[in-house]
Amino acid sequence: MTSAAVVELRDVTRSFPGPPEVQALKAASLRVESGDYVSIVGPSGSGKSTMLNVLGLLDRPTVGEYLLDGVSTGAMHDDARTALRASVLGFVFQAFHLLPRRTVLENVMLPLLYNGAPRAEREARARAALHRVGLDHRVDFRPDLLSGGERQRVAVARAVVTRPRLLLADEPTGNLDRATTTDIMELFEELNDDGLTVVLITHDQRVADRARRTIRIADGRVEEIS
Ligand code: ADP
Ligand code: MG
Numbered sequence: 001m002t003s004a005a006v007v008e009l010r011d012v013t014r015s016f017p018g019p020p021e022v023q024a025l026k027a028a029s030l031r032v033e034s035g036d037y038v039s040i041v042g043p044s045g046s047g048k049s050t051m052l053n054v055l056g057l058l059d060r061p062t063v064g065e066y067l068l069d070g071v072s073t074g075a076m077h078d079d080a081r082t083a084l085r086a087s088v089l090g091f092v093f094q095a096f097h098l099l100p101r102r103t104v105l106e107n108v109m110l111p112l113l114y115n116g117a118p119r120a121e122r123e124a125r126a127r128a129a130l131h132r133v134g135l136d137h138r139v140d141f142r143p144d145l146l147s148g149g150e151r152q153r154v155a156v157a158r159a160v161v162t163r164p165r166l167l168l169a170d171e172p173t174g175n176l177d178r179a180t181t182t183d184i185m186e187l188f189e190e191l192n193d194d195g196l197t198v199v200l201i202t203h204d205q206r207v208a209d210r211a212r213r214t215i216r217i218a219d220g221r222v223e224e225i226s
Contacts, residue, residue, distance in 0.1 A: 005067065006166050006197045007032035007055060012064035014050050024050040026220040027064070034165075037188070037198045039208040042217035048201045049170060051217065055199060056168050057085045069165050086114045090159030090167045094174035096151045098143040098158075104130065105139040108158045115162065129157040133187060149180035156187060160196065167191065169200040173207055185210050 007030060014025040024047045032038050042048050053059035054066060057073060066073050069088050073081065098107050108126040117125070130139055133153040143151055152172060159167055169188070173181040185207060192198050192212075200211060208214050216223045 004034050005031050006034050006036075006069055007199065008065075008067040009051075009054070009061075010065040010067075012054060012061040012066060014047075014054060014059065015062045023220050025054070025061075028217075028220070028222045030215065030222060032166075032197060032199060034197055035192070035195055037192045037212045038200070039211035039214045040199065040201045040217060041203070041205070041208045041214060042223075046217045047220040048217055050220075052168055052170050052199070052201055055166075056089055056091060057081045086111065086162065088165045090162065090164035092152070092155050092159050092167065092169040092172045094171035096143070096148075096155045096175075098151060098154055100143055102142075103139065104135065104141050104143065104146070104154050107143065107154055108161050111158060111162050125161055126157070129161040130154070132160070133157045147180075148176050149183055152176060152180075152184055153187065156184070156191075160191060165197060167196055167198045169198070171201055171203065173202065173204060181207065 009028055009030040011027045011029055012025055013023060013027055016022045016024060028051065040048050040051065050059065054061055057068065068084065071084065073084070076084070105123070105126055108129055109122045112122040112125060127139065130136060133156050135150065135153050135157065138146060138150060143154065146154065173184055176184060181204070188198055188200070189210065202208050
């Protein structure tokens with residue numbers, strides 16, 4: 001069976017045993033088609049990060065099924081999940097998570113170590129990704145010399161250098177001012193226009209509104225889809 005869905009969650013429940021037991025997701029279903037751009041909003045503690053962790057193969061459903069790019073992930077062993085994560089997914093986080101002692105170029109080359117490409121090819125691809133995000137002039141800098149917006153651009157370059165099918169972002173503009181938030185949103189839209197599927201968590205309604213679809217989570221349930 002083939003499917004155009006990049007993400008398919010089927011009645012996913014994620015329970016944390018506690019005590020007290022917390023059901024962070026409750027029979028959540030979600031389908032994201034190739035090329036879509038989905039924002040996920042909801043109050044603090046509603047299950048947004050839990051959902052993103054499941055989508056990112058960083059966590060497993062307690063009940064229910066998750067298909068990523070048509071592949072059923074439930075029965076996969078950890079090494080297969082790690083390989084799938086490295087080839088299909090890119091991640092961007094609120095706090096950038098760049099390695100401080102590496103240059104910008106080295107940070108962006110790192111994800112390519114796992115696919116065994118020769119160094120020259122890894123460097124060329126990292127330079128192309130940094131060009132894509134407008135940072136040609138910062139390749140040899142250490143991250144601590146960059147502004148917040150520049151750091152997040154580096155993180156985006158690192159996330160897309162492997163040419164993922166799906167970009168997952170958890171509050172990517174949470175540490176950025178208003179003008180820089182707009183810059184980063186424009187970058188996400190350009191990547192989406194080029195065909196990248198994007199799922200983004202945000203507290204910021206202006207950020208959510210720029211996606212093609214918005215999903216609201218409340219108390220672990222997917223409440224409305226617009
Ligand atoms: P959000 O990202 O929307 O703020 P989370 O997905 O982080 O919410 O958390 C949803 C609920 O699950 C919260 O009640 C949180 O305390 C709980 N939770 C999240 N992770 C764990 C964990 N590892 N162990 C126990 N409870 C957790
Ligand atoms: Mg969260």
